[in-house]
Amino acid sequence: MNSRPDNRDANDPEMAELEAEFGSIMRTLREGPHDIEPVAASAGLWAKIEHDISGPHVVVGDEESSDATVVSLDSARERRWGKPAAILTAVAAAVLLVAVPVGLSLGSDGADVDDVLLASGDLDVLDAADDQSAVVELYDTDGNLWLDLDTSRAAGDGEFLELWLIEPDANGEVADLISLGFIDGSGAYDIPDDVDLERFSVVDISVEPDDGNPEHSGDSIHRGIPNSA
Amino acid sequence: MTMTVTSPKGLALETPWRIPSWTVGYIRPVPATLEERFVAGDELALREAFDEYGPLIIGLCRRLVGRDAEDVAQQAFVAAWNGRSRFDTGKGSLKSWLAGIARFKSIDHLRAINRRPQSTGAEPQDLGEMQADASRVTDRMVLTEALARLSDERRVVVELAFYGDMTHSEISDKLSMPLGTVKSHVRRGLETLRAELEVSHEQSS
Numbered sequence: 001m002n003s004r005p006d007n008r009d010a011n012d013p014e015m016a017e018l019e020a021e022f023g024s025i026m027r028t029l030r031e032g033p034h035d036i037e038p039v040a041a042s043a044g045l046w047a048k049i050e051h052d053i054s055g056p057h058v059v060v061g062d063e064e065s066s067d068a069t070v071v072s073l074d075s076a077r078e079r080r081w082g083k084p085a086a087i088l089t090a091v092a093a094a095v096l097l098v099a100v101p102v103g104l105s106l107g108s109d110g111a112d113v114d115d116v117l118l119a120s121g122d123l124d125v126l127d128a129a130d131d132q133s134a135v136v137e138l139y140d141t142d143g144n145l146w147l148d149l150d151t152s153r154a155a156g157d158g159e160f161l162e163l164w165l166i167e168p169d170a171n172g173e174v175a176d177l178i179s180l181g182f183i184d185g186s187g188a189y190d191i192p193d194d195v196d197l198e199r200f201s202v203v204d205i206s207v208e209p210d211d212g213n214p215e216h217s218g219d220s221i222h223r224g225i226p227n228s229a
Numbered sequence: 230m231t232m233t234v235t236s237p238k239g240l241a242l243e244t245p246w247r248i249p250s251w252t253v254g255y256i257r258p259v260p261a262t263l264e265e266r267f268v269a270g271d272e273l274a275l276r277e278a279f280d281e282y283g284p285l286i287i288g289l290c291r292r293l294v295g296r297d298a299e300d301v302a303q304q305a306f307v308a309a310w311n312g313r314s315r316f317d318t319g320k321g322s323l324k325s326w327l328a329g330i331a332r333f334k335s336i337d338h339l340r341a342i343n344r345r346p347q348s349t350g351a352e353p354q355d356l357g358e359m360q361a362d363a364s365r366v367t368d369r370m371v372l373t374e375a376l377a378r379l380s381d382e383r384r385v386v387v388e389l390a391f392y393g394d395m396t397h398s399e400i401s402d403k404l405s406m407p408l409g410t411v412k413s414h415v416r417r418g419l420e421t422l423r424a425e426l427e428v429s430h431e432q433s434s
Contacts, residue, residue, distance in 0.1 A: 014397075014412060015396075015397070018415065018416065018419065021419075022419040022422075022423060025372065025419060025422055025423055025426065026391060026419070028365075028368050028369050028372055029372055029376075029387075029391035029392070029422075030391050030392075030394070031369060032392060033373040033376075033392070034366070034369045034370040034372075034373040034374075036285065036288045036289050036292055036366075036370055037288050037291075038284035038285045038287070038288045039284055039287040039288045039291055039298065040284055040287075041279070041283045041284065041287060041299070041302075042299060045283070045299055045302070045303060046276070046279055048303050049275075049279065049303055049306045049307055049310075050272075052303070052307040053272070053275070053307055053310050053311070178269045178270070179266065179269060179270070179271040179273070180270055180271075181270060181271060181272040181273070182272060182273065190270060191270070192268070192269055192270045192313075192314060193314050194314065195269075214261070214266055214271065214273055214274070214277075
């Protein structure tokens, strides 16, 4: 409807070529800029999104079945383990963390997804005067890797705690790093599919000022390399 | 300053962790883009995308579905996050990706509404037509937004060519720019816009 007269560029073969290649884009462009009015989000919208994305999700149910339901990992684990927090606390209290190389499925019907413990350990505390601990366990659930973090730490006012995976270079310096997001005490943190944990072998927790700068502040409070189970 | 991290008392020997030495005050070698951080699972990147693009995405949803705009926008952001591994950071912007997902979620929403019994006796809408409308509106938004991200010179050339309906020669005269440069800007600009459009057409799930 808004197509321009063809004769204007009739003797320009390049124009015809563009029309052939980008015709629909060019027609849409000629309709002019969009006229969509931005609408400010209402106050609670972000909280709803944050709620929906919190915690990794796993598929629970018959793997062959197409109607498997997606549930929060927390509830899935709770169903099978009882109270995982209690287990972790007991492990943490023992200080020496015993790696348990098992598929921790307690179900016998084979329908449950196995969480396989791959590695675990206490993170080192980088400030000797600091008496808080952080324990992580690395799990594989059907090929999805996630970290279970157990810590009593909470961020102070105006700051965040952020969980990172770090790739060390040959000198033990930082070659690269990936953020797994902000943490608020204990929780399960999804590791993106394409992360090579052979490379990003170090778990790190940093204190981040609320300054909008997404980079690592350099202020780490915990760090360690999980020990293979 | 380099600091060797030593294991705190009580954890040494028994701990199954290797203790590396670290430079504590390091800086990330290459700053990651919003897109890269989003794909890497940085929730702060999602928050930034929400702050930056949320109003436009909600505006798009309002145009497409009306009063349920926020619900649909919420679904779109969540789906974008959950499907982030399918987002190709090298191809286009997060904004286009979000717009495309908002379009899909809007169409889903309209389809669901259409299935419900019409208590008011209203005519059920033609789904095919609604989808085509939603696609047109979204494509136009994606292209406009992508155009704004082109370099200034390229953007002006593309705007004159399509918004201003000028021929390449006219643009060349007006900007005192060689004709070849004008043509090159138009083609490269269209290639960029096409890539953004393709990003918006990909399904998040």
